[in-house]
Amino acid sequence: MTPRGRPPETATQRLQRLLTMVPWLLQHPGVPVAQAAAEFGVTTQQVEQDLSLLFVCGTPGGTHAELIDAQWEDGHIYLSNADDIAAPMRLTRDEAVTLTAGLHALVASLVRPDVVERTLAKLRAASAALDGPALDLEIDDGSRHPAMGPVRTALGGHRRLHLTYWVPSRDEATERDVDPMRVLNLDGHWYLEGWCHRAQGVRMFRLDRVEAATVLPVDGTPPEGARPRDPGDEVFVPGDDDIVVVIEASPEAAWIGDYYPTESVQHRADGSALVTLRVADVALVRRLVLQLGGAARVVRPVELAARIAEEARDALRAYRTGATTGDGPGVGDGPGAG
Incomplete structure (x- = not known):
């Protein structure tokens, strides 16, 4: 039973208590x-429930004889057959490297990472006592981004940030006030997630696109109802700065409507598709269409379609010039070949 006034206990909290108990x-x-019960800050009923759970725990894959034996009927607790679980955990070098890498990443996402840093110090000390090289990893913890310092300061002090943020789709810098919520690493990039007052919504900002970050003397608590996104979601979130692109894809390229986040996909009887999507960086569309070698073309915006067509013509001219002089790629290696 949960003591009055306390929030319900999570499974993680109970597991931590059992491993300590x-x-x-x-x-x-x-x-x-x-x-x-007094030692662990719970009720006697909770201790008895924990003992009942321990009674069916043991070594994975073991037999009934290898389960923990817990006795408490006379009001006193006797535990046996639990030496393996109580023994200090010994990590292999691969496990230690994996744990160290994860802790390095965690340090960057916390406002006060003291506990994690102490754990890292213990891991380094333990590895130094073993044979082989010490655990000294080169890991991107986000500190190379100048914006990381102000971001963590704002998070720790619940302050608003003023960002000068580069928008690739327009090749220009925008000014934004953001109430920071957290920093996280997704797909190899560090992001700030926060409430953007310009967009009036939760947005993700890549730290390598932040040209300047200033901590403002203003409360930076996000508005009620603002929620972080699920890390398992796509990083892509349509925003006011994104460009709507319409792509006409032939049957062999119609898969892009299923592979990329889209606004809409119109499938045609011949297997082709008209794909509408929002993008923050048109360079992604340019690379995609050029790589498809004529199997897809941009319909709108017309300026982007013209730019891609000109790039394709330049590439074709370079290919033909190289083929004529004998310095270029061989037959079948040029754009649209195959």
């Missing part, structure tokens, strides 16, 4: 249930 009970055989 097992070695403590082994070191205190016969301890009264009430004393154990």
